[in-house]
Amino acid sequence: MDLVNHLEGRLLFAVPKKGRLLQSALNLLEGADIQFRRENRLDIALVKNHPIALIFLPAADIPTFVGEGRVSLGITGRDTVAEHEAGVVALRKEQAESGKSTPQEDEGGCVEIMDLGFGSCKLQVQVPEKGQYSKPSDLIGKNIGTSFAHLAEEYFAKLEVEEDAANGTKSKKLKTKIIELSGSVEAACALGVADGIVDLVESGETMKAAGLKPIDTVVSSTAVLIKSKNPTNLETVDLVAARIKGVIAAQKHVLCQYNVERTKLAAATKITPGKRAPTVNALEGDGAWVAVSSMVEKKKIATVMDELTEVGAQDILVLEIANTR
Ligand SMILES: Nc1ncnc2c1ncn2[C@@H]1O[C@H](COP(=O)(O)OP(=O)(O)OP(=O)(O)O)[C@@H](O)[C@H]1O
Numbered sequence: 001m002d003l004v005n006h007l008e009g010r011l012l013f014a015v016p017k018k019g020r021l022l023q024s025a026l027n028l029l030e031g032a033d034i035q036f037r038r039e040n041r042l043d044i045a046l047v048k049n050h051p052i053a054l055i056f057l058p059a060a061d062i063p064t065f066v067g068e069g070r071v072s073l074g075i076t077g078r079d080t081v082a083e084h085e086a087g088v089v090a091l092r093k094e095q096a097e098s099g100k101s102t103p104q105e106d107e108g109g110c111v112e113i114m115d116l117g118f119g120s121c122k123l124q125v126q127v128p129e130k131g132q133y134s135k136p137s138d139l140i141g142k143n144i145g146t147s148f149a150h151l152a153e154e155y156f157a158k159l160e161v162e163e164d165a166a167n168g169t170k171s172k173k174l175k176t177k178i179i180e181l182s183g184s185v186e187a188a189c190a191l192g193v194a195d196g197i198v199d200l201v202e203s204g205e206t207m208k209a210a211g212l213k214p215i216d217t218v219v220s221s222t223a224v225l226i227k228s229k230n231p232t233n234l235e236t237v238d239l240v241a242a243r244i245k246g247v248i249a250a251q252k253h254v255l256c257q258y259n260v261e262r263t264k265l266a267a268a269t270k271i272t273p274g275k276r277a278p279t280v281n282a283l284e285g286d287g288a289w290v291a292v293s294s295m296v297e298k299k300k301i302a303t304v305m306d307e308l309t310e311v312g313a314q315d316i317l318v319l320e321i322a323n324t325r
């Protein structure tokens with residue numbers, strides 16, 4: 001089937017085609033009941049149960065497609081959105097300086113709808129652990145390797161302005177040399193290509209293995225759902241956003257059920273107040289006891305169970321929530 005000719009009227013939704021965010025993004029789509037079959041090697045998949053087409057793109061390119069309004073929705077890292085925006089700002093500045101066009105603040109761009117809670121990492125300035133550089137300003141005028149050229153340029157331009165202000169000097173051109181690399185950035189210092197790098201860190205294992213240490217954070221990132229400034233198919237955008245929000249909320253919570261004596265109900269429900277209020281039901285044949293069920297934040301459940309036991313709750317059950325609105 002010629003998929004490109006079946007896109008008319010569909011909401012275009014960009015999803016990472018590979019890499020760190022792919023599996024979690026697919027899990028989210030499944031949780032939101034967005035059904036599709038991706039043909040081998042095809043980067044477009046039509047959604048069976050909604051007027052949506054998924055477009056599989058490199059995570060770093062998604063902000064460009066969404067920002068230019070070619071695609072209405074996207075899942076990508078906040079770092080890639082920041083890099084895209086820094087690129088747009090740099091281009092507008094360049095155009096304004098060369099008198100080519102007037103900068104238009106409100107044309108295009110991405111709007112973050114929500115944090116998706118996975119893909120957490122930091123874009124950090126890193127230098128050799130046993131080297132001569134210990135603070136960011138030591139790298140002014142040096143070579144910096146990165147895949148985030150616009151963010152690195154913006155970062156060092158700001159550092160240079162601060163240094164100029166402190167010295168009472170003023171330089172127009174960036175002294176620091178930004179070397180754009182497409183991957184394996186950590187190798188740049190060891191191989192003498194760069195004095196420092198700006199790259200992503202999660203566990204820190206790659207950085208450590210390369211003999212590097214962090215000296216500053218440029219951006220803290222997680223995966224985000226983004227939309228273009230003026231999306232088409234607004235109703236479908238809102239539907240997808242509401243469904244994904246439900247899945248995320250469900251992932252963050254569990255359902256806690258327990259039995260407690262009516263006299264201790266107030267103390268117990270203070271520990272599990274729930275979203276709106278806890279559900280309380282009488283226990284069949286035992287007027288003195290009630291059954292309570294309440295949503296609890298997943299990360300707090302162990303403490304909540306300890307506290308419930310302390311106030312006399314019994315038969316405590318914790319259940320996963322598949323979805324919620
Ligand atoms: N180590 C990591 N841990 C968690 N999230 C990460 C990590 N590295 C990258 N990310 C997130 O995933 C996004 C995509 O990075 P990833 O390296 O998977 O991309 P990719 O499309 O496979 O690109 P490349 O081919 O350059 O590796 C990043 O922009 C960032 O938000």
Ligand SMILES: O=P(O)(O)OC[C@H]1O[C@H](OP(=O)(O)OP(=O)(O)O)[C@H](O)[C@@H]1O
Nearest residue numbers: 183184185200201202203204205206207
């Ligand atoms: O702190 P860590 O948990 O070690 O993760 C950090 C590494 O993960 C990413 O690279 P990736 O493995 O995606 O490969 P890449 O270098 O080709 O981008 C990033 O660019 C770092 O190299």
